[in-house]
Amino acid sequence: MHENAQQILNNPFLNKGTAFTMTERQQLGLVGLLPPHVQTIDDQVKQTYAQYLTKPSMLEKRIFLMSIFNENRVLFYKLFSQRIAEFMPIVYDPTIADTIENYSSLFVNPQNAAFLSIDDPDSMAAALKNTASGRNIKLIVVTDAEGILGIGDWGTQGVDISVGKLMVYTAAAGIDPSEVLPVVLDVGTNRQSLLEDPLYLGNRHERVRGDRYYDFVDRFVQTAEELFPDLYLHFEDFGRSNAANILNKYKDKIVTFNDDIQGTGIIVLAGLLGALNISGEAFTDQVYMSFGAGTAGAGITQRIYEEMLQQGLSEEEARSRFYMVDKQGLLFDDDPDLTPEQKPFARKRSEFANADELKTLADAVKAVHPTILVGTSTQPGAFTESIVKEMAAHTARPIIFPLSNPTKLAEAKAEDLLKWTNGKALVATGIPAAPVELDGVTYEIGQANNALVYPGLGLGTIAAKARLLNDEMISKAAHSLGGIVDPTEPGAAVLPPVTKLDIFSQTVAEAVAKSAVAQNLNKEPIDNVKKAVADLKWVPEYKELTD
């Protein structure tokens, strides 16, 4: 046996399985290691998909697809890119939540992720080098797993969100899978059931907080930047008390992105622009209510506020359009528990005769009459029939986005929102939702999930070799999604369909890269932005491994 043959078969970036040609088999020492018939990638895709169909549950389907991912990246992405809309709920949200909750007991393969432990910070550079293994890393998704989706703290098991987000980057935007690195910062977990689980694979202690935590994050950022100079650093699912701090610390220095704050802000803004395109109402006339004013809720609010300014409102006028509701009820400026991100949007008690009574969403909706209601609260069913009907009684086309993930945490179902409002509600959901039939109209439901924008945003920023990812680029990303849906079509969705994710990721990327170049943020000259984006795109085809 050729000494590298087994290594090649075990390397998912090189392995082609039965598709190794006869010449490759001879030159690489693979003769006899594979059944004699050489398959094409299309044969492999057909066979793999047929096996996939035999798996009885979404979780088993995901486990099967991940076994292909573990063994052969090109085959995995060939299959995924042909069936993006079908596979998204399996590979990504909501099924990914099940695999995160069960990560330790399901563990078979580390999936080329870097596990960085706060108990061993001195090994960080070695750990990153070992996992990169000489690859030119341009994109990292890092999590500390304190706020995974809406399911909370999952310690080391949260690594799957980094792996999953990166899979969508490649399937949607063609980011080269050999140039990405999923990372988990294991700083402990406060989930007692994990600490007590004999199978738990992470550090068995409570989350480290304060300076030691921030020093560890900083050491990670510095080390990653040194090792990978062209890095786009994506932060995912950090906790409410850290996410914005980390973004604010680094966003003016390096190319960094917080998906829950910025990605969600972009997709919700795009969804609102789509909804108002359908209703014909003005953006600046809207009254916005955020239910669940945490990382995502505050990030979205800030983006919508920036848009109000851009559309001509003064800061004071713009602020007057926003209301935040969290556990306490409507947020007021005398509340000592407000987060720094909530403060600018908290109201004065003097604005309401009954301010002290506004302790629930129902009270707040009744007092404010919002035209837009966005849920990022992790409270299932919080958008009740009576709340929705109350909202619809005061606005012709209520815009309602229940965005909490996964499915079990959504504030409402699209179907109910349409039924309760006789089809008037303009709806988008965090997880995919089937079309709704009502009174002879088929309502397509847009998916307001940051996965619809972060791949294009990353592709555009990397293609432009931008020094930073700034607000202007973010705003352009949100606006670029307009014009894909025909708003005159009855039941039109507020956002473009996931079936076109690969196409509009390109659109987003071009808009973002163009903005970077227009602002002189590109580190190297670029004459043709479209070409720069197209040239970066990786396609899932086998490359000849012989010389």
Ligand SMILES: NC(=O)c1ccc[n+]([C@@H]2O[C@H](COP(=O)([O-])OP(=O)(O)OC[C@H]3O[C@@H](n4cnc5c(N)ncnc54)[C@H](O)[C@@H]3O)[C@@H](O)[C@H]2O)c1
């Ligand atoms: N669709 C998307 O693209 C998208 C993006 C990001 C987050 N999300 C979802 O949004 C949810 C929140 O995520 P996050 O990262 O902002 O988490 P977070 O913990 O930072 O924020 C959640 C907020 O909800 C508040 N909350 C909890 N119980 C409440 C109650 N009973 N009433 C009102 N508010 C309550 C919390 O106090 C907190 O401020 C999650 O379910 C997540 O999956 C969706």
Ligand SMILES: O=C(O)C[C@H](O)C(=O)O
């Ligand atoms: O991961 C998702 O589905 C979207 C978002 O980033 C979330 O945290 O819910």
Ligand SMILES: [Mn+2]
């Ligand atoms: Mn997230």
